[in-house]
Amino acid sequence: MHRDELRRLLENVKNNKVDVAEALDRLKNLPYEDLGFAVIDHHRALRKGFPEVIFCQGKTAEQIAWIFKKLCGGDRGILGTRASYEAFEKVKEIYPDAVYHELARTIVIGRGEKPVRKGKILVMSAGTADMPVAEEAAITAEVMGNEVRRIYDVGVAGIHRLLDKLDEMRWAHVIVVVAGMEGALASVVGGLADQPVIAVPTSVGYGASFNGLAALLSMLNSCASGVSVVNIDNGFGAAAMANAITRMIEGARV
Amino acid sequence: MHRDELRRLLENVKNNKVDVAEALDRLKNLPYEDLGFAVIDHHRALRKGFPEVIFCQGKTAEQIAWIFKKLCGGDRGILGTRASYEAFEKVKEIYPDAVYHELARTIVIGRGEKPVRKGKILVMSAGTADMPVAEEAAITAEVMGNEVRRIYDVGVAGIHRLLDKLDEMRWAHVIVVVAGMEGALASVVGGLADQPVIAVPTSVGYGASFNGLAALLSMLNSCASGVSVVNIDNGFGAAAMANAITRMIEGARV
Amino acid sequence: MHRDELRRLLENVKNNKVDVAEALDRLKNLPYEDLGFAVIDHHRALRKGFPEVIFCQGKTAEQIAWIFKKLCGGDRGILGTRASYEAFEKVKEIYPDAVYHELARTIVIGRGEKPVRKGKILVMSAGTADMPVAEEAAITAEVMGNEVRRIYDVGVAGIHRLLDKLDEMRWAHVIVVVAGMEGALASVVGGLADQPVIAVPTSVGYGASFNGLAALLSMLNSCASGVSVVNIDNGFGAAAMANAITRMIEGARV
Amino acid sequence: MHRDELRRLLENVKNNKVDVAEALDRLKNLPYEDLGFAVIDHHRALRKGFPEVIFCQGKTAEQIAWIFKKLCGGDRGILGTRASYEAFEKVKEIYPDAVYHELARTIVIGRGEKPVRKGKILVMSAGTADMPVAEEAAITAEVMGNEVRRIYDVGVAGIHRLLDKLDEMRWAHVIVVVAGMEGALASVVGGLADQPVIAVPTSVGYGASFNGLAALLSMLNSCASGVSVVNIDNGFGAAAMANAITRMIEGARV
Amino acid sequence: MHRDELRRLLENVKNNKVDVAEALDRLKNLPYEDLGFAVIDHHRALRKGFPEVIFCQGKTAEQIAWIFKKLCGGDRGILGTRASYEAFEKVKEIYPDAVYHELARTIVIGRGEKPVRKGKILVMSAGTADMPVAEEAAITAEVMGNEVRRIYDVGVAGIHRLLDKLDEMRWAHVIVVVAGMEGALASVVGGLADQPVIAVPTSVGYGASFNGLAALLSMLNSCASGVSVVNIDNGFGAAAMANAITRMIEGARV
């Protein structure tokens, strides 16, 4: 497109429909604009269907509603993460089809939960207390169009519960492992799975968990290969990484 | 296979070719063996062509040579990471076709560098001092059968050098970003790329870099989505994660 | 048992009471089930009488009551740790025999405090502010069936108070030492006692106690031998470790 | 000057215009006064127009109003940073011309926002959440008499937005870069700009941002030269440093 | 005993066999001596057979030999931990029956490795690099008179290797788990075992392992109960704790 536009401009110069000064003016800001828009367009084209995302934490309900308003309009969905129920109520006043996922603390507009793409993402969590982060990952991955399965409460202290799930683990393209405390689940899953594993440390724990630091360090030092890590409690980030992988799989540019 | 074997055993019991006591004995260790070997076989089958890997750091040249000897024999390659030249010389005495990559500090046996699979991995590094880690990632990814390209020395302090490489960035399935000091390259690449980005903090720096902690925290807090992180200086780990992704892409089980 | 079941199955195959396909189906999930249930059964059998434990912190009173409801029914007791009085009131509506230990912040159902086993556990604490954690340990140990004695407020700044307690210290099988601030009590007791000492750092203190880090590091570096450490404020964990030791003593499998 | 004054005093002693006791009295406090007042006067003279500054955090509205009252009176302005709206209301009761900047959380008295000096300071921020700190820097720099421009929300994850601003970046004498999370903006701006860059890490982020530590370390390790750093969230400090530079530029003592 | 001795002294005073001055002298040091020696005797009696222990790290070969000389003589063994081969050679010059365990870096005199007591201690390690610490624990436990078994190289990345060892795990009274990197083995073993588990983090790893901190925090936050922790690389300390438990089991004072 951009190339065509450029060609038209040159042809117009050639045909004297546009004079050199005007062409120069239009080209003047080209570099950055071009860079900017090319990048953006390219991004957008590839990311088609990827929702806009609003990180709601630390914003008032009013601010969040206002941002939803500003972003909405296109056919892309909108995802609000770390949103309170109060924020949801404000948004719902404007968009009655907004849906709130209480556990995940997310607001979703304009995208049902049935997968529109073929990516298969498995979200596993170690304990029930890790579920909010796990659900943030799961909802995000679904909103991005993936099929998502959940296996929760399979901490390594009861390893047999985990081993019962080997079949389901084989189903997935990518596995997201969510765990607090000592975060050992990431290593055990990483040892059992062939897929890329994305580990999410959570701030679940107390004392020497240091708000997730123990799980974070544990996961970074995983003795299993094929494991990488995102920030503490960053369910959204894990889903975004997992989605980047499934989009690549679908792109099948091999 | 395992199922068939089991069926044969049962049929033999039925046909009195094997008596119950013997069958019981053979089944006795089944659970764990089965689990074990099934998992291993499954692993191995999928991982076909994946080399054995030896982490050489902290081992003597003799120990390393001995481990190479023990593992070698099949048609899989062997990769030794964090290996000194002394270790290589010991290994070379036994395996004259062993190759040493000085910068990457790796020993490779039995796998040329031309890709045998279709995975495309781009390894980028911020500074020349990050190259050993970047090369560890690149060589590892190659030995695992991927096509690898390298873009080195494109730190964010000279952002134009990075922007010149946008085309090459589009080529890859996965991008590995290797950076020390403040590790900002991961965020900038993460913002430009649609592919999954695997960030490797390095211990390059001094003072408040705290041996890579600054880069690690920086990468974990990346404002770009689609970025995950491995341990400091863990070039091998990044390549293993990248390879898990490209194998999934090739599997094309979408 | 499991072996007998397996033998019966094989005999039935032999006797054509069960055909091969059906036997195969029943064996298919054997490995994990077997592993799973064997482990669980073994666990359960040995742990007979060990209560179910609910970590109540971060859960609403309603959630806690609901979990109590779900777990209750058998003859095992239930222990809720880090529970508020509000949670207790909700639980008490359902189980009028529930008991609340205010200082320990625990809810106990179905187990009186008189010891049902022979384990002798001594819980010592350095200051009055450490008592909630000490009581969590003491109540937990009691609920698990041990005889428990308490020696509180014997900090090392008044060493004579501690030395007065040498006789009582000799009574115990295991000593749990609970201390915040600099946590020195663990080393002093470790030097005086022959028994295994389990040290629990508490978050009592301010400034450079860094929420229990000072006591934790102090205890890990104890110059006395026979001392091991659990997480900060983890009274429950210390009791569970102590109980594992007393059960082993009772098992008397020497 | 001081020397002349001293000479006059001595001559007056010699000429009996001043007696020894009086001279002694005047000389008695000379050392410290001289030191003290010389320094202060020099300071004051150079800092002419520099407002008094009150750090309001942790003070009650009453205390703040009281301090404003005590300081006010001269023709210098007064700046209150980290002030709540409640504090402002108390101050406004006394000084109806007091102005409150909600985002920056600053109270300003006696200085309009139009620059009275020639210093040009550009304040850039990475994300909308960094704006309160950025505004504290901007308002402070304005109150000190500089011309200030703002470029907000140009995080490195969308590098094209930043590159669009190169012209504006060339306008400034000093650039203040405000960023939380991974703080990468400081390095990218430092690589593009020739001016001194003052980096302000913010506590924006969560998990492994450790309340701004990640951004702080990132900025201290910047691979770009000409970058220095102030404390986390210290918008005021960055403005004070920037103002020290622009005053030096204006002084033009080269 | 002490009471009898005291009674005899008093009776002798009464019977004029001992005069007051002499009695006073003998009583003068009673308080502390009594305290001291009672404690020591009690200790020694219980610890009968427990070897003297020398922490050799940071001492010269000469110093170590000198300390061995000073301590030797009784029938108790001597154990030197963290000893270099050079130190051993010096000691061997004096005590030809001294034995050096290279991997464990220990020097042992006067105690064979066959158990003289009935304690059963299992030492497990995650990787081959953890073996020196594991061997320090194993040799120490043996020298203290326990029967010791070793299961090495059963890291959680290959969970089936661990599951194969369930029977051996059931054999032990106490399990010592030695692991570096993310230290996840402690949690998995803690979940499978009923015995007390003593976790030893090692400094094996690099980057964000921070010399064993990652494993230490991981183990302190273990989601399995019945796990306690000793200092990083403290194989000796784990064995001493395990031995305190087995002695208590043997004492069978239940």
Place this chain on the structure above:
Amino acid sequence: MHRDELRRLLENVKNNKVDVAEALDRLKNLPYEDLGFAVIDHHRALRKGFPEVIFCQGKTAEQIAWIFKKLCGGDRGILGTRASYEAFEKVKEIYPDAVYHELARTIVIGRGEKPVRKGKILVMSAGTADMPVAEEAAITAEVMGNEVRRIYDVGVAGIHRLLDKLDEMRWAHVIVVVAGMEGALASVVGGLADQPVIAVPTSVGYGASFNGLAALLSMLNSCASGVSVVNIDNGFGAAAMANAITRMIEGARV
């Protein structure tokens, strides 16, 4: 004394005034009692006039009042530190002569503020925000019977204000320096003073002050000699150390 008592007992045994059984009983608890009470008496005698101290933080008003009640009665004063006004009101109901120092957050009973001993303690603070900790130190030192002077708000950013106070600094036996932020005042005072300097870091500051860690490390690394440090915000501890010094000065046992 104790020796005499013992001699009398022995003589009484000798003279049959006390029989052996009774003597034995009286001697039975001698060791610890002797140790204990000797130490305590010695302590008490020397500490005569030293008030009982209650650390009120984390206790309810009711608990505090109850402890005051329990301790009161003798002629020693009582000092409650970190006490809220609510706690004071409860205490005042019982002891109408109780006095509350709002800034210092202390409750004092039974000791006026005029010095009863000759110790001269100077308390200096860097900023107004450090005053609560400084006042805790000052009030504590006064209650312990010292003469106390205060020099507040002499931070090193205005060094002349500090230099004006050299005379007052020479007055003191001990100087307590209270400072948050970078804590530089301790080094400057330590360089100017000949007296022992006790440095108290405060948690005043934000961002990279890390709740007083910056000031603490700064003070521990002071380039001036004759400076030692107490815990963050520990005004009481500094006063107790200062008082230990002034008591030693008064004891004049040189």
Place this chain on the structure above:
Amino acid sequence: MHRDELRRLLENVKNNKVDVAEALDRLKNLPYEDLGFAVIDHHRALRKGFPEVIFCQGKTAEQIAWIFKKLCGGDRGILGTRASYEAFEKVKEIYPDAVYHELARTIVIGRGEKPVRKGKILVMSAGTADMPVAEEAAITAEVMGNEVRRIYDVGVAGIHRLLDKLDEMRWAHVIVVVAGMEGALASVVGGLADQPVIAVPTSVGYGASFNGLAALLSMLNSCASGVSVVNIDNGFGAAAMANAITRMIEGARV
């Protein structure tokens, strides 16, 4: 220039000297090239006379000599920082006019030490052990063309030595303060000076200096305004920041 080139291209299209396809090709890479080179040229032009800088630490003497060779040729100087004498000897073989500053550990080629610009930079250091870092700053600032004065060994423990230097402090445009241990000099100088102060923490110290962390935190929390901080031991970085300021002063674009 670029604009002219673009105009010529358009005119050639208009005049049919260049056809549209060719013009399109030449424009295709324009954006990034343009961006890149424009930025670079702009940079270079402004930075005229600024030397190339080589960070030598961690490179072999051979590598360093090779890089000098590659960079040399223009009329700009070259500066090698953190260079060993061995590296210097290698460089000197090629460039006999290379000069080595032993204390600063720098190699300089092609720039005498007399200032070629008007910037006045004062480098102050607290102790003699801080001199290597101070000299790195001083030499760097000189090589960049500034006039540099040095005031060393004026630590705050002897404040009078510092106060004697007030006149020299007034001379400078920018002050670089280099200090290890508690780093208090930055605050004291920041309180006395009106100029921008750049603080360089050094790793000088031991124990709780944690390799410069104490000084770093101290400087970041400076109570004086107009102070900013660079990385630990980063003398070069401080000089680069100071030079950015003096160039701005000279530019006099006010």
Place this chain on the structure above:
Amino acid sequence: MHRDELRRLLENVKNNKVDVAEALDRLKNLPYEDLGFAVIDHHRALRKGFPEVIFCQGKTAEQIAWIFKKLCGGDRGILGTRASYEAFEKVKEIYPDAVYHELARTIVIGRGEKPVRKGKILVMSAGTADMPVAEEAAITAEVMGNEVRRIYDVGVAGIHRLLDKLDEMRWAHVIVVVAGMEGALASVVGGLADQPVIAVPTSVGYGASFNGLAALLSMLNSCASGVSVVNIDNGFGAAAMANAITRMIEGARV
């Protein structure tokens, strides 16, 4: 004195014995000189007999010998701390009466070890490995003229050894407690002693001792009052603080 001198000068001016120019000259440097030298003189006078101190660590033997040469000459002694034997040999070449204390790593010139003042300082250490730091403290205190006693190897793991030393503890004016690992000795001694206690954490230990951090934090959080802390391994600093106290005691300015 100073006032008198000033008066005389003014009278001499008045009486024409000194002309104005000369008076001006003498007054010119008055402020700082006065400040400076007054301070210094005052310092020196009080510190009479206090040796010059050279921190030798990180300096070459040549540099150290050169500094000794520069400082020597007066009748004050010189103390070199952290000095190698090599440095001593260089110094001895110049000053044959120099004495080297191997354990303390100190060089002493010109001061015998017999006390010249009346200060009584007790140095206690927990383990033999802490002795170098303890000896640095002891030698320093002796060189400063105090009587010093040493009680070494009285760690809290053998509390009876410590309790045997109560009499010796009562002898001292000040107690210096040197301990590594968990540093608990400081609290126990602080609880037993009435004197000021100066705690010196040492870097003795491994793993989670983090080079003395554990002992440092432990001592800062001591539950005993009258304890203050110096930097890790800072034996000199503890002695300097102790000496400041004993000088104050001798001054007896009460």
